[in-house]
Amino acid sequence: MPSGFRQLTRLTKLGLFVVGCRGDDTRISELETLDMLSGDMNITNLKYMQDPANADRASLKRKNNIKHLVLDWSRGETEKELVLNMVMEQYLAVLNALEPPSKLEETLIYYYGGPCLPRWMRKQTHDSSCWEGTMLKQTSPCQLLYLTRMTLQEISNLKHMQGLVDLHLLNYLKLFGLPNLEDMWTTITGSEIREYLRIAGSNDRTQLPESMRSFTSLQDLNIHEACCRNGLENCWNPNDGQPPSNQSIGRLTSLTYLTIGCNNLKQLPETIQHLMSLRALKWSERGALTALPEWIGKLSALHRIFCPTVLCHSMPARVHKTPY
Structure with missing residues (x-):
């Protein structure tokens, strides 16, 4: 220029x-x-x-x-x-x-x-968790009071997200291509992501933050690769003594769109049956899923499923099937 x-x-x-x-x-x-x-x-x-x-x-x-x-x-x-x-x-x-x-x-x-x-x-x-030797000056953390959308993409060396500042209005978060990420935030104080959350391209050590259970207004969840190697049900510490409806995605009662990009997915997590607002469901076309659970028909709001052709015939008649 x-x-x-x-x-x-x-x-x-x-x-x-x-x-x-x-x-x-x-x-x-x-x-x-x-x-x-x-x-x-x-x-x-x-x-x-x-x-x-x-x-x-x-x-x-x-x-x-x-x-x-x-x-x-x-x-x-x-x-x-x-x-x-x-x-x-x-x-x-x-x-x-x-x-x-x-x-x-x-x-x-x-x-x-x-x-x-x-x-x-x-x-x-x-601050002590990262290098600060080249800081120009010591300043207070920025108050991002109006931030509603944040995307972090193809950040190959990022290992930690602990200590993220309070983002009170954040409703859209996309984390894509973070292969070395070991931990995410513990909490996003005062924030409830309502619109869209996508986590993709992290390693098998990454666990989804427990505070995600509080995102009861979240509408669209898109998970690819993150912690899928250990089983989706293990993403949120399944040994916490909570009943199934209180574990993992079963708490996200406003969820209307769910995408699970786990290539080793062999069965749908049982907690999905508690998502009574779910309208669309998609999972990896390279997954190992060969049968659908009986409870899939109880999801009364579900009207679209993206599924392998071999499974489409077992869908409820009211559900629109999009085979791949």
Whole structure:
């Protein structure tokens, strides 16, 4: 991108900013004077951002009219495997410096190579769990009071999500391509994800957070790979002494759409029979499921099932079958 952006002090729209790799490309610090920017903003090629001080001078935090922010490191498949510890620390320092405004409504982070969430997404009590040696300055966690949607995608080195700040209005969360994630949040204080939750591409050590049981207004749950290798019923500690209706997804009584992308799925979890609001059900076409339970016909709201052809004939007549 050409240099000279800092002179456009009355600019209100800049949908895309591409971080360059050449010396004469525009530096992200030129955004410092553009405090009237509003709406959507997509910052890509952050893999070329080596100086966190330069990112800090962009002063995204001051741009209160930006509502939707995309931070994209734009790394390819081969680059995912080449992130050394020193580079991971640099990624973290840059993301720390790109703190968004508190009135942000949606954030999407792609191909970030750091080991943990940025400081502005973590509570101070959990700061010791991650590198902070390159921090520019000590600041309080950002209060993302208006954030309703968050996507973390293809973040290969992220191991922990403990200490996530309170996101009181969050109703859409997508976690996709986090192969080294070992734990998620314990609780999202004051938040109840109501619209959509997708967890995909994590490893077999990942357990779904127990606080998910409180998401009784959640409408759409999409689980792929996460903890499926150990059986879906084990995702929420099945030995807690609770009756089946109180375990795992059986508590999500407002759920209307459920997708289970587990290739080793041999039977549907019994807790699904308590989801009386369920309207659509889909599971992996590569799964090992060969028969449907008798209770499937008791789900009175169920009207669409995506299923292998061999199973479609056993569906209740009122249910629309979509074979694959």
